[in-house]
Amino acid sequence: MKKIVVGLMLSVSLLGLSACRKTATTQNDEIQKQETFTTSSNSSEAKKVIEKSSSSTSATNSEEPENNVTKNIWDSEKADALRSFIVNWSATMGQSYQEYQPQNNVNFYGLQLPDDVLENTQKQPMAVDNQIVSAEWSGNGESAAEYSIVAVYSDADTAAFAAKHVYFFAIHNNDPVVLTSMQNQGMPDGAFHFSQTENQELKNGFQNIVNPS
Known part of the structure; x- marks a missing residue:
């Protein structure tokens, strides 16, 4: 009888130990599954973050403005600035100047300027400091000629006969x-002669407009 009781107790103990082992194994399996899922989930989220960051960086780079924009030596804004300057400058000089351009010439002692001295419509050579030069009208300050003429002003319509002035604003060697x-008669070389102005205010004003600091 005692043997039977001992045998039953031993069987119950073995069954309980087996159940504990099974429960422990099941719990370990569940923990491993949870860790695997968490790792997989974290990897997926990390991948999404990396892809989003990469996409954001690409979009930012594509929207960056281009800073290497080449600006013209002369443009419409600078032309407007020169007009305003001439109005103020001529007032201080007690003179009145008008603006001229190709096909809208000033009659300067019978010469139509600027057309009559420009390369494509030249009727008379143009000279600077007694040297014959080439000159072309230019909207951006560049041309194949030695002097790129960007603006012309004259007081020929209002000044006394022997006191008329004409000014050619030009770009020469990028300067x-x-x-x-003030030439009012023909010269031995048949050219119309210019020299650089000695009026420092006018010179500085034009330089500051072309090359603002």
């Missing part, structure tokens, strides 16, 4: 220069 003439 802004103001050429002036």
Whole structure:
């Protein structure tokens, strides 16, 4: 009888131990599954973050403005600035200047300027400091000629006969220069002669407009 009781107790103990082992194994399996799921989930989220960051960086780079924009030596804004400057400058000089351009010439002692001295419509050579030069009208300050003329002003319509001025605002070797003439008769070389203005205010004003600091 005692043997039977001992045997039953031993069987119950073995069954309980087996159940504990099974429960422990099941719990370990569940923990491993949870860790695997968490790792997989974290990897997926990390991948999404990386992809989103990469996409955001690409979009930012594509929207960056281009800073290497080449600006013209002369443009409409600078032309407007020169007009305003001439109005103020001529007032201080007690003179009145008008603006001229190709096909809208000033009659300067019978010469139609600027057309009559420009390369494509030349009727008379143009000289600077007694040297014959080439000159072309230019909207951006560049041309194949030695002097790119960007603006012309004259007081020929209002000044006394022997006191008329004409100014050619030009770009020469990438530098802004103001050429002036009061020539009222023919010269031995048949050219119309200019020299650089000695008016420092006019010279500085044009230089500051072309190359603002």
